[in-house]
Amino acid sequence: MFKKETEYALRALVYIQLQNFKVRRPGIVEIATEIETPQSFTAKILQRLVKQGFVESQKGINGGFYFNKDKADVQLKKLIVSIEGDNLFSGCGFGLKQCDENNPCPLHYNYAPIRDAIDKLVTEETIQGLAKKYNADDKIILSRLNLVSPINFP
């Protein structure tokens, strides 16, 4: 469904938010280890997300990645579109350029409701929402790390 880059970004950001809830700012080594992604590639992805303002980072000792609480929650759709464009939400299942209600392809009436459901999901859900669900439902899994003692976090 999603590209690897998108999957890694989702997992990394949810992981960062979870650690932020625990008053920690995880570094790239910890993040990549816990969400089980290639470290350098994950670093590159996060650097782009920092540049684009989805998440922030702090260099040096006790540095790491974190969300600015003054900013709005990160909407999944904005994140996904920034990585892989909006083809998933607006494209035609047949790959036709012009396919809509007035000019439907043979798959249109089957496919449109699914596409709309995907759009609704990613429009309504946020990284912070996913992280909160994780905290609320102890069945939900994401990483191998379950509890880390908080360190000082200004």
Added chain:
Amino acid sequence: MFKKETEYALRALVYIQLQNFKVRRPGIVEIATEIETPQSFTAKILQRLVKQGFVESQKGINGGFYFNKDKADVQLKKLIVSIEGDNLFSGCGFGLKQCDENNPCPLHYNYAPIRDAIDKLVTEETIQGLAKKYNADDKIILSRLNLVSPINFP
């Protein structure tokens, strides 16, 4: 959603079935022109589909691609899986290896219904079904070709 190869295969096969309904066997040049895909690439895709038994072909004058009426209709799922594997129907939105009801990722409860809807659609629908819809609903579009006079077709 789907890979280009899958999209081209869907369009090509539906086009072939539509022409078969008109007692014609379209050739690769006609197919690629009408469904607006790269000719050589489309030829390559169709050759693979012939080898795998999804469609048949006839060389020489008045040759072209056609469906064997004695065989079962082509289920979209079988076609798609043969091209891009079943990740779309069984994979996790987060890209986790082990993600299910018992071990859900944070996106699981949102994503599973969508994935199931996709699975249902491609399991129930066939190339022949799509082509028939096309014939029944004159709004539906696929190619630039709307009517071609039938030629002899044994």
Added chain:
DNA sequence: CCACAAGAAGACCTTTTGGTCTTTTAGTAA
């Protein structure tokens, strides 16, 4: 039986995606 009209086969190329590695920059604590 030959000319021609197709599809078959496969080598090759380009772009995108996924990924590694090395060097630089910046922040912090002692």
Added chain:
DNA sequence: TTACTAAAAGACCAAAAGGTCTTCTTGTGG
């Protein structure tokens, strides 16, 4: 102010996806 820690930057590499091109092979129809 130095030593260390951590992110930033970007060159580089590998695999997969997407696509082209040339050369067979096969099946008619005349």
